[in-house]
Amino acid sequence: MAIGLVAGFIGGLFGVGGGIIVVPALVLLLGFTQHHASATSTATIVASSGAALATFALEGAVDIPAAAVLVAGASIGAWWGAHHLHRISEVWLLRAFTAVMVLTVVRLVLV
Amino acid sequence: MTVVALILVGIAAGVIGSSLGIGGGLIFVPALVLLLGFDQHLAEGTSLAVILPTAAVGAWSHHRQGRVVWRTALGVGAAGIVGAIVGSRVAFSLDGVVLRRLYAALIAVITIEMIIRSFRLGAGPQEQDPSPEDAVST
16 A cells, blocks of 8 residues: 555656556565556555546646547557567667666756 | 647647556646647646546446556545646646646656666666567567
């Protein structure tokens, strides 16, 4: 339950799912396999992101049309990734994404 | 223009999420803030509005494959609701700029973890996940 409290708090504070906390915690603390951990984490994220979303919606801080377009794009991307991505090395994808993340941190601090 | 940018961000998040197992929130929030000029709170709320349906669909398909450990999911999920309410209240008690800097600190930590992971992956093929695709490509 402590896992949920921490993950929910991070999720609610930062608008993220909380899988970054739940998945490793289930694997390392409860001995879950990676598959069971990520599946179980997805179910917990439904609950915690729903609760956080309710607060943001009450404060008027949700752009529903933008979210709808993002959902559509993410569905296309996930489908494409599942079918075609094995052609690209995971290492290089991770490196490219890491480089973007470094730039993002710098920009977020400087903006 | 905005719609095109949103679709592209969504596609990128879908590709990265499905292959690297990184949640969309790490992509949506900075993209909305930096590329589309959203305020930090609005970006986070919009990100959550994308995560909820995505996670619901994912949870349903994992459930059908019998991978969700429901006893754990219910306990962690219930605590997650409490944590999420507290976390989101704290978010609204903070100024947008302060919240954005804290968010930057969070993704800095995650980025460091990813750099370590990419070095491990690059260190040798024997350490990679032994999935069939890897067996073919290496």
